[in-house]
Amino acid sequence: MANLTYDLIIERFLSFADKEQNIRAVIIVGSRARQEKPADQYSDLDLVIFAENPNSLLYHKKWLAQIGKSHITFLENTAVGGGIERRVLFEGGLDVDFACFPISAVSEMKSQYQVLSVFGKGIEVLIDKDNIIPTIKKNIKTDLSKKDMSEEIENTMQDFWYHAVLAAKKICRGELLEGKSICDTYMKNLLISLNRTHSKLKNGIEYNTWHGFRFFEEWSDPTIVAKFAQIYSHYEEKDVWEALKYTMNLFEELSIEVCKLKNLFYPAESVRYATHLVESYYLQGR
Structure with a gap:
């Protein structure tokens, strides 16, 4: 029996999808469909499937046997698209x-925007039984260029400083892991989001900042x-306070x-107020 390869996985899945009335369109996204940062030996295969009843594919696993032997499988939220x-x-x-x-x-x-940004890096259409993919493709360039970041920036700043105070409260209460999680996960996501905006403002809206932490x-x-x-x-408590600072x-x-x-207006008063609160909680906890 032939060793399983990504090409063979695609071939077997297409054979399955062609006969499956439920599946209406299939595209490849990610590294196996784009020119910039193409697939390497560590890359996976990302398939986006449009189906009349997607739950029949998500919540049943028997169809996977038609593709190859699977050792681990689970459900997860997609990186973009909800x-x-x-x-x-x-x-x-x-x-x-x-x-x-x-x-x-x-x-x-x-x-x-996030979906169009991923698709804009490249897609390969494998199946499109109802010609629905062109309606997405024609929106990629126009919608990406129209994005206004002002409201997102303002909300990100307010969100960050609120959670800086919340992290300090959790540390003071003795909920160290909760405080560390807010600082090292939630606040870092906001920081990276703002950093992505910063890079685009400096280098142009078309500058590629990928999604999540990719190629940061x-x-x-x-x-x-x-x-x-x-x-x-x-x-460690002292270290968490340092990281927060x-x-x-x-x-x-x-x-x-x-x-x-x-x-944009910089919310200096909000920043001063939040910083003062964090410092006061730090002194309480010493």
Whole structure:
């Protein structure tokens, strides 16, 4: 029997999908469909499936046997698009994400910036029984260029400083893991989001900042990347306080520059108030 390869997985899945009335369209996204940062030996296969009843693919696993022997499989939310995907680790360590969406999701995706950003890096159409994919493709360029980041920036800043105070309260209460989680997860996500905006404002809206943490070390300003060595903590109270302080300092530095580049009001009073509260909680906890 032939060793399983990604090409063979695609071939077998297409044979299954062609006969499956439920499946209306299938595309490849990610590294196996794009020119920039193409697939390497560690890359998976990302399939986006539009089906009349996506739950029949997500919540039943028997159909996977038609593709190959699977060792691990589970459900997870998709990185973008608000959907669910079945992730599968097949024989040979080959991993495939089957992101399954209802047909109605096509009209919603046409106006979702994150989805269009992923699709804009490249897609390969494998099946399109009803010619629905072109309606997404024609929106990619126009919608990406129209995005206004002002409201998102303002909300991110307010969100960050609220959670800085919340993290300090949790540490003072003795909920160290909760405080560390807010600082090292929630607040870091906001920091990286603002950093992504900063990079686009400096380099142009078309500048590729990917999604999530993908290729962060390459698209981010090297001086900012270097500061990330200071902003994560060990599970120790003093260290969490230090990480919180450095995270706040870096976010403030980025916020000021982003507001200047975008000509936005910088909420200095809110920042001062939040910083004062964090400092007062720190002194209480000593």
